Amino acid sequence: MKSPFEFGKVIESNSFIDRTDEIEHLKVNFQSGINTILISPRRWGKSSLVQKAGKIIESENPKIKVCKIDLFGITSQKVFAERLIRSVLMKSSSKFEEWLNIGKQFLQNIIPVFSIGVDPNSDFTIKFDWQSAEKNIEDILNLPENIGKKKDIKFVICIDEFQNIGNYPDSIAFQEQLRSVWQTHQNTSYCLYGSKRHLITDLFKNQSMPFYRFGDIIFLKKIDKKHWMHFIPASFKETGKEIDAGLTEEIVDLMQNHPHYIQLLAHHVWLNTGRKVTRVIVDSSMKEIMDYYDMVYSREIEGFSNHQISYLKAIAAKEEHLSSKETILKYGINTPGNLTRTKQALEKKDILDFFDKTPQFVDPAFELWFKQKFPA
Incomplete structure (x- = not known):
């Protein structure tokens, strides 16, 4: 099928x-x-x-x-x-x-x-x-x-x-x-x-x-969540399978309304489902993706400096005042001048996007992987 x-x-x-x-x-x-x-x-x-x-x-x-x-x-x-x-x-x-x-x-x-x-x-x-x-x-x-x-x-x-x-x-x-x-x-x-x-x-x-x-x-803006909440259950139903609204929303939220990664995770969940999706299936499907990308992401950050890793940890922790003295000291980012260079380097590497001047991970799967590997 x-x-x-x-x-x-x-x-x-x-x-x-x-x-x-x-x-x-x-x-x-x-x-x-x-x-x-x-x-x-x-x-x-x-x-x-x-x-x-x-x-x-x-x-x-x-x-x-x-x-x-x-x-x-x-x-x-x-x-x-x-x-x-x-x-x-x-x-x-x-x-x-x-x-x-x-x-x-x-x-x-x-x-x-x-x-x-x-x-x-x-x-x-x-x-x-x-x-x-x-x-x-x-x-x-x-x-x-x-x-x-x-x-x-x-x-x-x-x-x-x-x-x-x-x-x-x-x-x-x-x-x-x-x-x-x-x-x-x-x-x-x-x-x-x-x-x-x-x-x-x-x-x-x-x-x-x-x-x-x-x-x-x-x-281009992200696709509104309501469209995914309709599309995912309907796609499961058309192929003889079932997923409830709660687990559908979890897939969308995990992948932050990102079209590519929502479809990727939904595909893995669909593959692992016989008749009805369970939380265990969603969790195991997410782990499959993390395991698959582990080597890719590990290689991607090999050349990152300690300051870049520290800055990403602050972003992953949803720190609101990234240039404040407290945040800089907490994460060892060093100085505001170094912070600017770090931001520019991570944007150039296509790791972060500064849409509306708010730093966001370009790849939601990478963000999830990074949080596992580098807890704040």
């Missing part, structure tokens, strides 16, 4: 929970040609949300083409450009011959080389000489806009892990180039998001950065 709970991938099935307001917001932006920046901590479902909204808008309006590009592992402008061309061409037409014709018409200064295998959707690649392409980069960046004008269609270019452009050579110059071209587009809009909230936020809210005020910034 298939588990009703999904995690660790883009969710497209019935496991996609709520987000009706956010979907409507994205749909309006996509239809209106408004650039969108989606911000939240990692694994809150940004990619699934964009995928869902994109599919709905394409089904409702065939003249809107939603392209998705993932910058994970892409470390250069050259590969970025190749992925952009490939995604736009494949959305512009289903015919390889038309891809070639469009390439010849709009990329004639670059002379790209196209290759195709048995399955065009997976075996279609584009290569070109970067020295030549770099001199004509605006031809590449204007490709969706030019195709859109010619075919009377609109493109929405959705770019995941967009913060990775900050690691490219001459990153600021490249960002300035992107901004200067993209802000002129009328038939193309952009939806930019990524898993490093603090880096994405800096790209778009820092006045010194090229993408400052580039578009509509949406801060």
Whole structure:
């Protein structure tokens, strides 16, 4: 029997929970040609949300083409450009011959080389000489806009892990180039998001950065608890199993309304349940997850300084006045100056998030593990 709970991938099935307001917001932006920046901590479902909204808008309006590009592992402008061309061409037409014709018409200064295998959707690649392409980069960046004008269609270019452009050579110059071209587009809009909230936020809210005020910034919130309280019992019931409201709430609370980890824990509970969920099953399922991640988390904190561990202990203990003399002395955090460096280091390591300036663990399972290993 298939588990009703999904995690660790883009969710497209019935496991996609709520987000009706956010979907409507994205749909309006996509239809209106408004650039969108989606911000939240990692694994809150940004990619699934964009995928869902994109599919709905394409089904409702065939003249809107939603392209998705993932910058994970892409470390250069050259590969970025190749992925952009490939995604736009494949959305512009289903015919390889038309891809070639469009390439010849709009990329004639670059002379790209196209290759195709048995399955065009997976075996279609584009290569070109970067020295030549770099001199004509605006031809590449204007490709969706030019195709859109010619075919009377609109493109929405959705770019995941967009913060990775900050690691490219001459990153600021490249960002300035992107901004200067993209802000002129009328038939193309952009939806930019990524898993490093603090880096994405800096790209778009820092006045010194090229993408400052580039578009509509949406801060994704946690899914309301009431939706999980309905979804989890209903999913158990549909598969011939049962869980009561109290244990459902315990799963949600343990994982702090975090979509990925709620589905993870619910999946383990479901696997371990024959007919009806008991507290013993929830506890043993939680222990399975802690045991599984023990080595991963242990390796993750190997390089942490004593000050960083002490600061995390204070966060885990829900200390409210982290910079007070009492807290600093109690946990051996040292000085306020050191505290600032510690916060920055833990945010950079993606351990803590300072949403609304309140420090929170990015990973609720890590927080539970940390409390076990390092009691205050």
